[in-house]
Amino acid sequence: MTILVIGATGRVGRHVVDQLVQRNAAVRVLTRDPSKVVFPAGVEVAEGEILDLDALRRAFEGVRTLFLLNAVTGDEFAQAIITLNVAREAGVERVVYLSVFDADRAVNVPHFAVKSGAERMLVQMGFSATILRPSYFIDNEVMIKDVILGHGVYPMPIGSKGLAMVDARDIAEVAAIELIRRDQAAGKLPIETINLVGPDTLTGPQVAAIWSDVLGRPIAYGGDDPSGFEANMATFMPKWTAYEMRLMAERYVSEGMIPKAGDVERLTTLLGRPLHSYRAFAEGIAADAAKA
Template identity: 65%
Template structure:
């Protein structure tokens, strides 16, 4: 009953691995560079990537359950479809897929639309699947902590509709629980979707207020200048990706990223504890600085 984890060395995948190992699962990790695979000894490492068909076939040998995570890249949709087809060829039926919340709403945002397409293929190909739809990752804001502390500004253009930000560790634990639920089920389980959200739905002003409290000085919200946001992103990522992020931010501002009724309670019950909050994150970051 081996569980294969893709994206295993990333921010989410490493939490999935940790949680599965803690529950004594038989885990295999697909990685590009085994030298970077700092996993417990019980984890089997398979080298390859999501476009290497031979490597995928090798990694999926004798696997019962698959965790599919592929990043925001230009060929993300192709990667996912290759993996799904090789998985079907390997007779893997049980799957947990990391999509994104509102993938069917943010229809003009490339990586959202791509993930919604993958969701549809999972259903049409007959997988026994849990589709996880996380909101904004709290840990995305690690990249701007120096701006917050150095300039007194929270710069992310998230607007006033509110985002239900979730901690990456919570995503990893929920994914592990769903993988085990499906791997251990005697009979096939119906395909389900879970919105992964944090305990609070926060606006830009809300987050600035949290940082003001945690740091003990005034932090302001930088507003919704998505053009400036795109131009800044272009200094360290490809132009297509920066534009994708701009389109996403425009939808943050116009639509928000809000939970549905019952989402928070459902996840709290699944974890058996409270969800980690943005304030928890901010306090942890300030103490480690």
């Protein structure tokens, strides 16, 4: 049967599609504009979006398993609720849902609260689901690499509690493994939640120290105050989104994103390899900068 991937064009979703294709799965993606994206051979493309109910219903035809990744938007919760209702209407109960680390605790951060609500819906409606809870994406750092390289400052206010940053490739491979497992199961499997973390829990000063070591020059940590971060974000995104990013950063400072006992070991066993590290990411950025 077919696996439907919603959210297939972003940093995680495109890797999920690639991983499923490598595992010989039948894959369909729902995308607003197929002309802007090139998918691997054999991937079926359904044109449309979640709030286009006719297109969404067509996308679910012949599908047994769903991967759901909602973008952070003002109507994210509505999109999640509608998608899961249409999935149930289509007879689809096998789901892998991309949530966020500590979704049930960060109730004042909008996209955390939304994902906590979707998690509850999966449980209460009796879906057979794997809930993936990733920590902060290492890949987010691409947005700030020019500040690091050009100004000698690591500007993300991630605090001194520590974040176990995770690579999008690790998220995607776990997602694919879980999608295949649920799709091929003879019957309904119980709900399972997996924390997706990186191998190292790093503070702001520790991340700056990694960059200093990799680049061979001092890189300073910009500090824990998220107000400047919000102001900078507001220069290129809606102000409500920038404010939401500030609320998220405040949680990094107050709580961190610290793995539970056994999280890292569980992931390395599941993947059969080590997790991608922040240092390896920084080394890749530094190597590309040196070439340029």
